[in-house]
Amino acid sequence: MDSTFPTIGILGGGQLGKMMAAEAVRLGIETRLLSPKDAGPMQPYSGAQSGDWTDPDVLRSFVSPCDVVTVESEWAPAAEAAEILPVDTVLWPSPQTLSLIKDKGVQKQHLREAGCPVPEFARCETVESALDTAADFGYPVVLKQYRGAYDGYGNATVHSSDELREAWPELAAEDGLMVETFAEFSRELAVQVARRPNGEQVVYPVAYTEQRDHRCHAVEVPADIDDTIAQNARSTARDAVEAVNGVGLIAVELFEMPDGRVLVNELAPRPHNTGHYSIEGSQTSQFENHIRAILDWPLGSPALRAPVAVMVNVLGRRDGTPPRTDGLRQALAVDGVAPHIYGKPDVRPGRKMGHVTAVGDDREEVRKQAEMAASAIDL
Template sequence: MTTFPTLGILGGGQLGKMMAAEAVRLGIGVRLLSPKDAGPMQAYAHATTADWTDPDVLRDFATGCTAVTVESEWAPADQLAPVCPQDTALWPSPQTLGWIRHKGVQNDRLAARNLPLPAYRRCATRKAAHAAADELGWPLMLKQYEGSYDGYGNRLAKTPAELDDAWDDLAADDGLLVEQCIDFVRELAVQIARRPDGTSVAYPVVHTEQRNHRCHAVVAPAPIDAQLSENAQAVARNAVDAVEGVGLLAVELFETQDGAILVNEIAPRPHNTGHYTIEGCTTSQFENHVRAVLDLPLGSTDLVAPHAVMVNVLGQREGTPPHATGWRQALQVPGAHVHIYGKPEVRTHRKMGHVTALGNTATEARSRAEEAAKQIIL
């Protein structure tokens, strides 16, 4: 007789919602914990809003769970670990999250294992940042060590004055990360699902298109040759192995002008660049995340159509509630799969949903996804 497991999710946003949806479909029990009403999680009965830094809250939440996972690297896994019941697994581990959430530590971890990276320096002082600029050359990409996302926390600097401005805005007590600015052909991403014993599967390499430093569209598979695709998947697997990741991790990459693959950064969770997998692959990134953290067999990552394209739906105003216009029209686009996350507050450029479409050609899939996405005004 099989006893179905229970999965605890620290976080209540769209990623937690989509993890929970896949778990429920498989008959797996779900609990969600968030420090505030995140909106998306409210579709689930066992959703709790409480102080997730309180040891008693965390202990009660984890008790009875087969495993607990996180929606983001900022969830308090390190605070849960000391009070987590012995029979409850916690994935990704607090150690993995610690290596990843600090961009300087992440780069050092990857570099120590000979992963290909842009040249970088961890600069503790403004003077050190200027010295790094003299060494690496202009322009530079300056990155906040912790807390950056969706284009926030990164800055391109072409002059010493721009470096000073970025330092004032981004530097923490331990400084910031200074990287060589890569003249890349395109940005790529690979999702890797990995079980606790290291068994893993890789998703197709995708091309991620950015607008204003935010992901606009994801094209699967990426328009690259088979050898480059194999290389990108191998680099992604090695990067995930280097941080001992468990669950679904996304590895963002650069394809350089000379055909090399460089690691940009890792996300220790399902990721926006993998949302296309819900309709586009035999097993979505969310289902394989659930499988991996519960140490279940991993599902196929094959595409179910020759091409899939995802387009993000971003907020276009500030305020509440998130009334949408054009939603009905978007649903009328043949072959378009519309996802609205249920966030209670709209902000300009905030990810409020996405649309995915499949097609026999990338152009066909792209046309359907773009047509539906442009209808939705939030």
């Protein structure tokens, strides 16, 4: 077995790539990052570069010194990179896994065929087909763009045929879009699963996720739910990750329904916003376990370090201005809170600029501390 320290290539230079790289560097692993533009979060790393990552020559130069290549998002050019990898270099998650996940219609179809519980949906090529489906399901319905949607962008909840017709041109691609029943859920949940190439995996505690304006506002772990539902959520997440043969950290977003069922909403083949709490809150963070998993190294414990962990996102409030340190000193003064500022070069309303995490014994007090610190930061 080769005992030299490996080199990891990360396709992506945003906050997820930055936090992956931080864990790799801590373990003495050389890290390279490639972004199609000069991304702010990756700038602290000497191995960061920007360029046309669809250009075979750029990709070849980037991956040639790497032992393992991974992705920051499902839209990175993994398939293109896989075609030019050196003989002994591997890419995780695999292009096959990414192809099953990055198209929401393909993802839902595959999960349903694998026996995973999902909301009722249909893949609709035309607006007429979507209107017929919506009439069968009953309004409201959710329209989902197949590719490229995130943080509420690319989705729309429509309550009538007129609203559906109005939303269609903006969301539909040449192959249409997905129409899904509106899930009248009790809670939105999330579970992170870290999985090695041999199938060994660890499952993180179930997180409760609170959304505001279609964006994740806060995450509480463990979710304050019945033990039976928690076990079902973890089992469902494990099955979903196995269904796509995921390797690395895979996040599974779930709906807890009023009747106790747990449905799969979406998969993310990478560390995820709902798992950021794990940096301070878990024995092994989602980012470290992602690095361990893609290297096929032993996985670390996902257990919590304290009874409760709460993460609150820090979103941009202004438009087109550089970040400022306003409020950061006040946030740092909140006992037991860890702020993370991503280093994005400009602020936009609703843009994820950072997050704060608090851990402790009392759920209400920990949530209060996290909210207080996050609200103080006005980047």
